Every structure is written in structure tokens, then in C-alpha cells.
Amino acid sequence: MSVQKETVAHHDIGESPEGAQRAIARPAAPGAKTSVQTRHILFVALLALALFIPAFTKNFVVFQLTQTMVYAIAIVGLNLLTGFNGQFSLGHSAFYAVGAYTAAIMMEQMGVSYVWTLPAAGILCFILGFLFGLPALRLEGVYLALATFALAAATPQILKLSPLEQWTGGVQGIVITKPDAPFGLPLNQDQWLYYFTLIVGLILYLAARNLVTSRTGRALMAIRDNPIAARSMGVNTSLYKASAFGLSALYTGVAGALGAIIVQFVAPDSFTLTLSIGFLVGLVVGGVGWLPGALFGGAFLLFVPNIAENISKGLSGAVYGLLLILLIYVMPSGVAGFLQMIVSKARGGAK
Amino acid sequence: MSGASQNGAPLLEVRDVAVRFEGIVALDGVSFTLRKGQVLGLIGPNGAGKTTMFNCLSRLYTPTSGDVLFEGKSILGRPAHEMAAIGIGRTFQNVALFSRLTVRENVLIGGHSHTSSNFVGDSLRLPGSRHTESQLESTAQELIDYLDLNDVADRPVAGLPFGTQKRVELARALSARPKLLLLDEPAGGLNHDELHELGRLVRQIRDDRDVTVLLVEHHMGLVMSISDNVVALNFGKKIAEGPPDAVRKDPELIRAYLGGDAA
Ligand SMILES: Nc1ncnc2c1ncn2[C@@H]1O[C@H](COP(=O)(O)OP(=O)(O)OP(=O)(O)O)[C@@H](O)[C@H]1O
Ligand SMILES: [Mg+2]
Numbered sequence: 001m002s003v004q005k006e007t008v009a010h011h012d013i014g015e016s017p018e019g020a021q022r023a024i025a026r027p028a029a030p031g032a033k034t035s036v037q038t039r040h041i042l043f044v045a046l047l048a049l050a051l052f053i054p055a056f057t058k059n060f061v062v063f064q065l066t067q068t069m070v071y072a073i074a075i076v077g078l079n080l081l082t083g084f085n086g087q088f089s090l091g092h093s094a095f096y097a098v099g100a101y102t103a104a105i106m107m108e109q110m111g112v113s114y115v116w117t118l119p120a121a122g123i124l125c126f127i128l129g130f131l132f133g134l135p136a137l138r139l140e141g142v143y144l145a146l147a148t149f150a151l152a153a154a155t156p157q158i159l160k161l162s163p164l165e166q167w168t169g170g171v172q173g174i175v176i177t178k179p180d181a182p183f184g185l186p187l188n189q190d191q192w193l194y195y196f197t198l199i200v201g202l203i204l205y206l207a208a209r210n211l212v213t214s215r216t217g218r219a220l221m222a223i224r225d226n227p228i229a230a231r232s233m234g235v236n237t238s239l240y241k242a243s244a245f246g247l248s249a250l251y252t253g254v255a256g257a258l259g260a261i262i263v264q265f266v267a268p269d270s271f272t273l274t275l276s277i278g279f280l281v282g283l284v285v286g287g288v289g290w291l292p293g294a295l296f297g298g299a300f301l302l303f304v305p306n307i308a309e310n311i312s313k314g315l316s317g318a319v320y321g322l323l324l325i326l327l328i329y330v331m332p333s334g335v336a337g338f339l340q341m342i343v344s345k346a347r348g349g350a351k
Numbered sequence: 352m353s354g355a356s357q358n359g360a361p362l363l364e365v366r367d368v369a370v371r372f373e374g375i376v377a378l379d380g381v382s383f384t385l386r387k388g389q390v391l392g393l394i395g396p397n398g399a400g401k402t403t404m405f406n407c408l409s410r411l412y413t414p415t416s417g418d419v420l421f422e423g424k425s426i427l428g429r430p431a432h433e434m435a436a437i438g439i440g441r442t443f444q445n446v447a448l449f450s451r452l453t454v455r456e457n458v459l460i461g462g463h464s465h466t467s468s469n470f471v472g473d474s475l476r477l478p479g480s481r482h483t484e485s486q487l488e489s490t491a492q493e494l495i496d497y498l499d500l501n502d503v504a505d506r507p508v509a510g511l512p513f514g515t516q517k518r519v520e521l522a523r524a525l526s527a528r529p530k531l532l533l534l535d536e537p538a539g540g541l542n543h544d545e546l547h548e549l550g551r552l553v554r555q556i557r558d559d560r561d562v563t564v565l566l567v568e569h570h571m572g573l574v575m576s577i578s579d580n581v582v583a584l585n586f587g588k589k590i591a592e593g594p595p596d597a598v599r600k601d602p603e604l605i606r607a608y609l610g611g612d613a614a
Binding site: 207208210211214215216217218219221222224225226228229230231232233234235236237243247 | 409411431434436440443447451452456459460461464465466468470473474476480483484523527
């Protein structure tokens with residue numbers, strides 16, 4: 001009986017950091033079925049809520065939610081790399097910056113529609129991420145962290161270089177025109193960008209979820225758990241690790257492009273190491289290895305600095321740190337672990 | 352049974368393989384041949400070089416000299432990740448599972464080498480990827496049944512008993528449909544009954560699945576009862592070779608084990 005109970009509990013936390021993303025066909029244990037159904041219902045309910053939010057909230061809130069989703073996309077990207085493939089990166093602000101500048105330059109200097117900037121940013125960042133991932137193959141743990149740190153540190157300075165100024169706008173950056181809603185939809189610009197981001201985010205989220213429950217995703221996790229055994233099982237670890245870097249950069253680059261479009265502005269100092277660390281914090285807050293956690297991480301990234309500022313202007317950094325420590329103390333494995341605990345407690349109580 | 356094993360074509364030829372680490376000669380000119388359908392026991396005291404030999408055969412190590420031929424072709428020019436696809440599968444002495452994944456996922460990864468898919472197809476669940484997935488799932492389920500792992504199939508392997516983990520490793524190795532299976536101390540941590548069961552299982556795998564087996568094992572009773580031939584190593588050198596009954600009585604082997612006991 002205890003075995004049975006454990007198995008059921010495990011199904012329920014189906015989307016948990018540890019035993020995450022197990023949509024692989026399970027034997028039809030009743031517990032498993034209801035939990036999959038519950039999750040689907042929850043997903044649809046949340047989606048419905050997301051669709052109606054702009055109808056009864058202020059523009060500024062709509063903008064903030066859009067920004068949350070943008071960060072969440074970047075965090076999903078980082079999660080694919082760190083949570084699922086076990087590679088660290090402090091360099092994701094660089095890919096976010098490349099995405100942002102790709103959007104800005106294409107829209108403002110080449111007159112391309114914002115829609116096309118996303119695939120362009122994604123492809124460019126995939127290539128850059130892959131190329132960066134190749135030499136990074138030789139690096140593990142702290143050394144990889146250091147190499148990616150260098151990437152993050154260099155980015156703002158490269159963006160300021162005078163030979164590039166005619167494209168990047170140098171220190172001033174580039175101002176972007178906000179796009180209008182297409183097809184005469186009765187939405188203002190903020191509302192439209194909210195829906196646009198929602199659609200893009202949803203597609204990217206579902207793709208990530210498909211990936212981590214597939215042969216490719218399992219190969220990534222195998223490398224994370226035991227690279228030597230993965231190799232002996234036929235996984236080309238170098239290729240997969242570099243590709244994971246590329247894919248992760250693709251997500252972050254698309255997020256960067258979206259971020260630039262909604263903020264209507266890019267400038268070098270928006271893309272410092274602080275942003276990279278922010279992504280990492282968001283990842284940990286949401287739960288490493290749990291994809292939906294990215295939304296919580298994104299919200300944390302956006303709102304907690306403001307909250308800290310409201311509590312104390314002078315000591316906002318310290319307050320932020322304190323809030324973070326408090327959160328990690330209460331939820332040591334992020335929101336994912338916290339929800340998992342609540343669910344298993346509720347189960348235990350119900351029995 | 353043993354008739355067939357005598358006549359089988361050579362599947363694996365190890366030719367004069369030497370491996371040197373700084374200061375240590377782990378293997379010193381070892382040669383042997385493994386015929387299709389055989390079970391070959393590789394024995395020797397601790398540190399004799401058995402695992403090092405396995406690591407050469409799975410291309411994790413490159414021999415300092417010598418050659419390794421599989422189905423008549425040298426494997427030394429190929430990377431480690433191609434070994435599974437050409438038909439060399441293995442288990443690890445200290446169990447090298449993907450600890451955060453479930454038993455089923457571990458076995459699914461075992462099928463990586465004989466299936467194909469890519470990032471794009473898998474992200475978008477294209478028909479090809481779905482086909483691959485269902486193919487992998489049915490192979491995995493078959494092996495989970497075969498090795499009696501249904502009770503634990505959807506649990507993470509990290510918490511499972513050592514003996515069960517060894518069976519998961521076996522299932523994972525078999526799901527690549529190896530022609531040659533390298534088993535590094537599969538009996539480690541097993542009790543008497545399990546040991547007997549393992550012996551039966553290894554022979555059954557050989558017979559049911561057309562798998563040739565190279566077995567490293569300290570448990571002499573097991574090795575001698577299931578091997579068609581035995582190769583004994585000591586300090587990286589081959590000291591005896593032949594059918595179990597002959598090797599068992601080899602004076603040099605007896606000396607190696609008596610001397611080895613002091614360590
Ligand atoms: N990567 C390595 N670097 C340095 N020395 C090594 C390495 N791998 C193995 N050795 C050494 O090579 C020798 C043979 O080791 P090996 O693991 O092959 O022995 P074994 O026969 O498998 O022993 P056991 O029965 O204890 O598993 C030992 O002296 C070991 O310390
Ligand atoms: Mg060994």
C-alpha cells in the first residue's frame with residue numbers, strides 16, 4: 001500500500017523539479033489519470049483567465065504582465081540549459097541583448113515588421129549560442145560560469161563601441177515605435193502586445209514541454225545526470241550540449257526581441273550582468289527543472305525589486321536580498337517544491 | 352550450446368592492448384577473442400585492469416597501443432557515442448544510471464542509439480518523432496516486463512535498492528539491442544538467491560536475444576558456472592585463458608588470487 005501511495009504522489013507532482021515533465025504514457029493508474037486531467041483543466045482555466053485579464057485591468061498592469069511573460073520566456077530558455085541539461089550560464093543577458101538589438105535594428109533601421117524580428121532574433125541567437133557552446137564544452141561547473149560571466153560583462157561594452165554606433169546607437173541606444181494591433185482588432189497597443197506575447201510564449205512553452213518529454217529531451221537530462229553513461233548509450237554529448245546552448249539562447253533571444261518591442265527602447269546598460277543574475281534568480285525561484293515555474297520567476301524578477309524599493313528607497317538592494325533569502329528559506333526548491341509539498345499534504349489529509 | 356559457441360565467428364578481437372596511465376600500466380599487451388554467442392568471463396584480482404578493458408571496448412579510454420576489432424573492423428577510430436549503435440552495450444561496475452529520471456526513462460534512453468529524432472521534430476511533436484516515441488515506448492515496456500521492473504517503472508531510480516538498479520542498468524543496456532554486452536560485476540550487492548537468478552538470466556539473455564556476453568565478476572561460482580571461456584588478468588597481464596574447468600586449476604591464477612588477497 002505504501003508503495004502504491006508513493007507512486008500516486010509521484011504522479012501528482014508530475015511537473016515537479018525532480019521528477020519533472022513526465023508526460024510519457026504511464027500505465028493507467030487511476031491517480032495518474034486524474035492528475036493529468038486536473039493539470040489540463042488547470043492549464044485551460046489559467047489560459048482563459050489570461051485571455052480576459054486585459055479587459056478589466058489598467059494598461060500599466062497589462063504592460064507589467066507582458067513583461068513578466070517576456071522574462072518567463074527567457075527563464076524557460078535558461079531552464080532548458082541549466083535545469084534539464086545541467087549547464088550553467090551567467091551570460092544570458094548577452095543573448096537577451098542580441099535579441100533586443102536585432103528587433104530594434106530590424107524595425108527602426110531596416111523597416112521590417114516586428115513580427116519577423118522574433119524568428120530572426122531566435123535564429124541568430126541559436127547560432128551564437130551554439131558557437132559559444134562549442135568551446136564551452138571543455139568547461140564544467142564554475143569554469144563554465146566564469147566563461148559565461150565574461151560574455152555578460154563584455155556585452156554592454158561591445159554595444160557601446162563606436163564602430164558599431166551607426167547600428168546600435170551607441171550609449172543612447174535605439175527608440176522603437178510601438179506596433180498597433182493588426183486586422184483592426186479593437187485593442188490598444190499594450191493590450192495587443194500582451195496577446196502577441198501570450199501567443200508567442202504559449203508556443204514556446206508547449207515546444208519546450210514537448211521537447212523535455214521526448215527522446216531529445218531525455219538525452220539532455222541523461223547528460224545532466226551522467227554524461228559518461230549518456231555517451232555509452234549513444235548520445236553525442238558534445239552535439240547535444242552545444243545544441244542545448246543554442247536552443248536556450250534562442251528562447252532568450254526571442255524574449256529579448258519581445259522585451260525591446262514592449263519597452264520601446266534598447267540601450268547597452270539594460271543588458272548587464274545584473275540581468276543574467278536576475279534570470280538565474282527567477283529560475284531558482286520558480287523551480288529548477290519545472291517549466292511553469294518560469295512565470296513565478298518572471299513575476300519575481302519584475303515585481304520584487306519594486307516592492308523592495310517601496311519598503312525602503314535607500315536600502316532597496318538590501319531589502320531585495322532579504323526578500324530573496326526569506327523566499328529561499330520558505331521554499332528551498334522554489335515555487336515548484338512548495339506546490340508539490342502542498343499537493344502531497346492535501347493528499348495525505350484527504351486520506 | 353557450447354558446440355555453437357565454439358564454432359561462432361569472432362565478434363570481438365582484442366589484440367595486444369596496452370593502457371598506461373601516469374606511472375601505472377593498467378593493461379599490458381592483452382589479447383583475446385570472443386566468438387558470437389559465447390559468454391566470456393573476465394576475471395582477476397582488484398586492480399587487474401578489467402574495468403580498464405571495458406572502458407577501451409566502449410571507447411571511453413583509448414589504448415596506448417594495440418587494436419580492438421568488432422565484427423572484423425577496428426573501433427579505435429570511432430567515438431564512444433557510436434559504440435551503442437554498432438552493437439556494443441554495457442553496464443557499469445558502480446551503476447551509472449540517470450538518477451533523477453524514472454526507471455522507464457532510463458530504459459527509454461537506452462534506445463537512443465537505434466532511433467532517430469531531432470530538436471525540431473521533438474519540439475513540434477512531428478509525426479516522425481511520435482513514431483520514434485511509440486517505438487521506444489514499446490521496446491522499453493517489453494524490457495520492463497522482461498526484467499520484472501513494472502512495480503518500480505515510474506519511480507526515480509535514485510531511491511531504488513542497489514540490486515534493482517543493476518537490473519535497470521541491464522534493461523537500459525538491452526534496449527539498445529546490443530550484439531555484445533559488457534557486464535561489469537553484475538552480481539555486486541546481490542544475495543545468494545539473486546545470484547543464482549542472475550546466472551540464469553545472463554544465459555537466457557544470450558539465448559533469447561542473440562547477445563554475446565563479456566562478463567567481469569569476482570564471484571567465482573557465478574563466472575565458472577555461466578562462462579564458456581574465461582580470461583584471467585593480473586596486473587594488466589593475461590595470466591590464464593581457457594574453459595572454466597581448466598582455468599580454475601591454473602596455478603598462476605591461484606597464486607594471483609592468494610597474493611591479491613593481501614591487498
Ligand atoms: N582513469 C584512470 N587514471 C589512472 N589510473 C587508472 C584509471 N583507471 C584505472 N586506473 C588504474 O588502473 C588499474 C586497473 O584498474 P581497473 O579499474 O581496470 O581494475 P579492475 O580490474 O576493474 O579492478 P576491480 O576488480 O577493483 O574493479 C588500477 O591500478 C587503477 O588504479
Ligand atoms: Mg573494475
